[in-house]
Amino acid sequence: MHNGKARAFTNIALIKYWGKKDQQLILPMNSSLSLTLDAFYTETSVSFSKNYTEDLFYLDGRLQGEKNTQKVARLLNLARKQAGINEHAVVYSQNFVPTAAGLASSSSGLAALAGACNDALELNLSSTELSRFARKGSGSACRSIYGGFAEWQKGDSDQTSYALPVESNHWEDDLAMIFVIVNDKAKKISSRNGMQQTVETSLYYNDWLKAAETDIKTAKKAIANQDFHALGEVIEANCLKMHATTLASTPPFSYWTPDSLKAMNKVYEMRQAGQNCYFTMDAGPNVKVLCPKKDSQKIYDELQKEFSEQQLVLAHAGKGIESLETEVAK
Numbered sequence: 001m002h003n004g005k006a007r008a009f010t011n012i013a014l015i016k017y018w019g020k021k022d023q024q025l026i027l028p029m030n031s032s033l034s035l036t037l038d039a040f041y042t043e044t045s046v047s048f049s050k051n052y053t054e055d056l057f058y059l060d061g062r063l064q065g066e067k068n069t070q071k072v073a074r075l076l077n078l079a080r081k082q083a084g085i086n087e088h089a090v091v092y093s094q095n096f097v098p099t100a101a102g103l104a105s106s107s108s109g110l111a112a113l114a115g116a117c118n119d120a121l122e123l124n125l126s127s128t129e130l131s132r133f134a135r136k137g138s139g140s141a142c143r144s145i146y147g148g149f150a151e152w153q154k155g156d157s158d159q160t161s162y163a164l165p166v167e168s169n170h171w172e173d174d175l176a177m178i179f180v181i182v183n184d185k186a187k188k189i190s191s192r193n194g195m196q197q198t199v200e201t202s203l204y205y206n207d208w209l210k211a212a213e214t215d216i217k218t219a220k221k222a223i224a225n226q227d228f229h230a231l232g233e234v235i236e237a238n239c240l241k242m243h244a245t246t247l248a249s250t251p252p253f254s255y256w257t258p259d260s261l262k263a264m265n266k267v268y269e270m271r272q273a274g275q276n277c278y279f280t281m282d283a284g285p286n287v288k289v290l291c292p293k294k295d296s297q298k299i300y301d302e303l304q305k306e307f308s309e310q311q312l313v314l315a316h317a318g319k320g321i322e323s324l325e326t327e328v329a330k
């Protein structure tokens with residue numbers, strides 16, 4: 001029996017990963033930059049044993065079907081290959097989210113699984129190797145190896161595509177992100193399918209790639225200078241450019257709902273009234289508002305005029321991946 005357990009925090013991309021050039025290895029078309037947050041995390045334990053006859057994946061106490069087990073099975077196979085074993089595994093994963101609004105994330109989930117496999121099979125991976133390993137489960141997971149800001153350098157091979165911490169002199173500790181959780185009644189297109197459809201069909205995809213390259217430089221400069229407005233401007237514009245690619249794909253689609261627009265407009269209004277805040281959005285309708293920590297209560301109160309307390313989650317910078325004690329001794 002080989003046991004391992006790890007905790008990883010969710011990261012939110014400020015400059016988005018949107019598109020793969022290799023779907024097997026999960027090599028991205030563009031580099032991306034994220035902030036790891038403290039409010040959402042996943043704890044995952046894995047046991048490999050000769051006694052198991054199949055891989056099983058329990059998420060929040062429920063045994064998952066084939067579709068939800070796919071990403072997990074892929075990492076398990078890679079871990080087995082690396083360790084030279086063929087034992088099946090049982091994975092228990094628990095998502096810790098402050099509300100019941102379904103904010104489960106593949107970034108924390110697959111990073112925690114990568115960490116748990118690393119411990120269970122004593123793979124002794126360095127941070128870079130762990131980032132590469134997590135990447136093969138879900139692209140965004142490679143950034144959750146680190147706390148604070150991280151850059152996923154796109155590279156051009158399995159060896160060269162991984163995340164690294166971005167030097168910020170702890171500036172992330174002065175920032176906050178408020179999640180505006182919008183009810184999703186729209187038909188869901190996963191980020192994996194959405195980005196692939198966009199790569200293959202969007203008229204704007206090449207322009208997105210050009211813009212992403214410039215945006216990441218601008219964002220890194222803003223972080224180095226601790227310039228909140230410069231960072232806010234570039235992240236909001238980058239998110240809008242990513243979402244524009246979906247409208248120009250065939251068939252066209254959008255992750256936005258009327259409530260997403262309401263939240264975006266609220267951010268514009270608050271900015272016009274002199275508040276420091278900018279939004280970003282991922283492959284879903286929720287809006288995330290970046291602001292200085294010192295202003296976060298004021299901005300939270302302002303958002304509460306439009307959204308209920310259950311819809312708002314205040315987060316701060318989170319830590320990198322951590323190994324946890326397993327209940328069963330090795």
Ligand code: DP6
Nearest residue numbers: 013016017138139140191192282283
């Ligand atoms: C819009 O990492 O979930 O959140 O690599 O296919 O598992 P796969 O996709 P995933 O995509 C995240 C897309 C995004 C932007 C980002 O996190 O950079």
